[in-house]
Amino acid sequence: GQNIDQPTEMTATEGAIVQINCTYQTSGFNGLFWYQQHAGEAPTFLSYNVLDGLEEKGRFSSFLSRSKGYSYLLLKELQMKDSASYLCAVRGGVDSSYKLIFGSGTRLLVRP
């Protein structure tokens, strides 16, 4: 089967660092995406990893280990506006390369 696991909720303090983990089991792998979604709004693209290692983009970084089926999203210098859901999505193998499989999302609450 295909499965993506993320924690349901996390809480962090403004100005701190938070790491959101994602583990996956899929038939084939062609990349992993992270999206941010504020309540009732469209998901917006944050990052894409296809090779092992860390991708940094401003306050956000994303890490991938294909051998472990593991990724994390790192948010630094947290701001109140970072309170949102964070969706991990994996693009499957050659036969289903069009399909993104989404995790249930991690709801992050940033407190003052």
Next chain:
Amino acid sequence: DGGITQSPKYLFRKEGQNVTLSCEQNLNHDAMYWYRQDPGQGLRLIYYSQIVNDFQKGDIAEGYSVSREKKESFPLTVTSAQKNPTAFYLCASSITQKGEKLFFGSGTQLSVL
């Protein structure tokens, strides 16, 4: 500005009624998708289209229908056969069906009266 427009933002369906959700994009993308989002669950793929006049079922197509008569438009009809239609519906597009990042519309919340 280029983007994806979904309408309406909120929609109510009566028993036995079919309703149609609109999705229009001016990004010149070939591929378009419909996802359903339920509380506490990941996005699930309903239908997708790789090119005009072609579309395929996703993982939860039962009770839904689509058309792709124009590149810009990919409307979704929720039929009376869909017994649990209350959800947040998201339309998305990508340059091709090979899965570059998705661009999402702002969503339609469908509720049953």
